[in-house]
Amino acid sequence: MASxxxxxxxxxxVYPSSYISLLRSRVTVPYLLNPSEKGASPRLIILPSDDDPSLLPGSRGRPIDPSYTDIGVKLKFxxxxxxxxxxxxxxxxxxxFLPPTEGLKWAHMINDELESTCSRHQGKLWAFATLPLSASPSDIVTEIDRLRSLPHSRGIIMGTTGLxxxxxDPNLDSIWAALEESKLLVFLHPHYGLPAPLYGPRASEYSHVLPLSLGFPMETTIAFTRMWLSGVFDRYPELKLLIAHSGGTIPFLAGRIDSCVQHERHFPEHTDxxxxxxxxxxxxxxQVLSNNIWLDAVVYSETGVKAAVEKVGQERVLFGTDHPFFPPLDEGAEKWASVETNLNAVTSAQDKAGSRAILGANAIELLGLEINPREGGG
Structure with a gap:
């Protein structure tokens, strides 16, 4: 049958075993809360708002079941x-969150474990490494240089706060320079959200809906816009950035952002x-969006995929699942509604060639992946 x-x-x-060990050793955020019920999964207390003993244990943080830690579960998915x-x-x-003296040690362990995992599953797994961003810039650059020796490393994942x-932050310049020179893709991903008071006094009634659905996209939008405004892409024109969740609100707000810049008289004027x-x-x-930026398609809507494609181009949008987050709503279900929603959004928004590009071909070209085509499967 045709492939x-x-x-x-x-x-x-994924949370590698070395990272789980790190979390277990801690008693302040972030840390693992052992379950009170037999057989229940430990819960990751990841935000200060979850670090409240008055809350019911089952409502604090997120459960860390085997889908977060067991690569076999990932492969079955x-x-x-x-x-x-x-x-x-x-x-x-x-x-x-680590003290500056500990970051490099843990980055070595975690990145080496990711590399070992990928090497056991040739053609199936690659990795975005993590950086010790609490360490000195020189230590961070040292780890970036070391990543070149890891065959399955294709980039790094980074939050929005930098150092x-x-x-x-100008202190990031040596890090941007090293990432540009190494040709490693930067996967920009939110975590810290917006200030909690913005969600109002009833925020606890809404669980994590406001931070995840609105806080994350705006956090990402603000972080990228600050990079552009500060001239990061002027100084490092070959820097490559993949922005999570279809760029937050960037595809929708790029025109407004640009208009505001043009009307701010204190900015220097240039002639292209x-x-x-x-x-x-x-x-x-x-220019930056069409030359330096890629967006994932984790946006759960045809409208979102179309906006991403219109803003950065079809060849710069890549499929993703955000596994193991947003698991099936029905216990025991094999297919994840969140994943099927993203798949359907891509195939509905694009023709056959466009869908193939977003679902796989773009990532293969961007990251230089060598894969074995799947046979059959219907």
């Missing part, structure tokens, strides 16, 4: 959803190669 078009999942998370290969990455909160002052005058960063927002 099926490949499906590549570039947004899929891939098989169930006909996913050819995955690029696994550590889920938030990464290593940002704690955001992604427009076509003689057009503009304000703000030397490279326009559209």
């Amino acid at each position: 099926e078009p490949p499906i590549i999942d570039i947004h899929t998370h 891939m098989s169930d959803h006909r996913i050819t290969a995955s690029v696994i990455s550590l889920a938030n909160p990464w290593l940002d 704690s002052n955001g992604l427009d 190669e076509n003689g057009i005058k503009s304000r703000g960063p030397k490279r326009s927002l559209d």
Whole structure:
């Protein structure tokens, strides 16, 4: 039978055993809360709002079941959803919380464990490594340089706070330079959300809906916009950035952001190669979006996929699942509604060629993946 078009999942998370050991050793956020019920999964207390003993244990943090830690469960999930290969990455909160003296040690262990996992599953798994962002810039650059020796490393995952002052921090310049020179893709992913008071005094009634659905996208949008405004892409024009969750609200707000910049008189005025005058960063927002930026398709709607494609181009949108988050609503179900929603959004928004590009071909080209085509499968 003819081989099926490949499906590549570039947004899929795992907590390696070394990272679980780190979390178990802690008593402050983030840490693992042991279950009170026999057979229940431990819960990751990941946000300060979850670190409240007055809350019922089952409502604090998120349960860490085997789908977060067992690579066999990941591979079965891939098989169930006909996913050819995955690029696994550590889920938030990464290593940002560590003391500066400990970050590099844990980054070595976690990245080496990810590499070992990928090497046992050749052609199925690659990795986005994690950086010790609480360490000194020189230590971080050392780890970036070391990642070149890891055959399955295709980039790094990074949160929005950088070295704690955001992604427009000048102290990140040596790190951007190393990432640009190494040609490693930066996977920008939210975690910290927006200030809790914005969600109002009734926020606890809504569980994590407001932070996840609105806080994460706006956090990502603000982080990227600060990078652009500060001239990061002017200084590092070859830096490659993959933005989670279809870029947050960037596809919808790019025009508004650009208009606001043009009307801010304190920005310097530039003339581009076509003689057009503009304000703000030397490279326009559209130039950066069409040359430096890729978006995943974890947006759960046809409208969102269309907006992503219109803003950055069909060849710059990549499929992802966000596994193991948003599991099936029905206990025991093999197919995940969240994954099927993303698949259907891509195939509804694009023609056959466009769907094939987003579902797999774009990731294969961008990351230089060597895969074995799947046979048959219907």
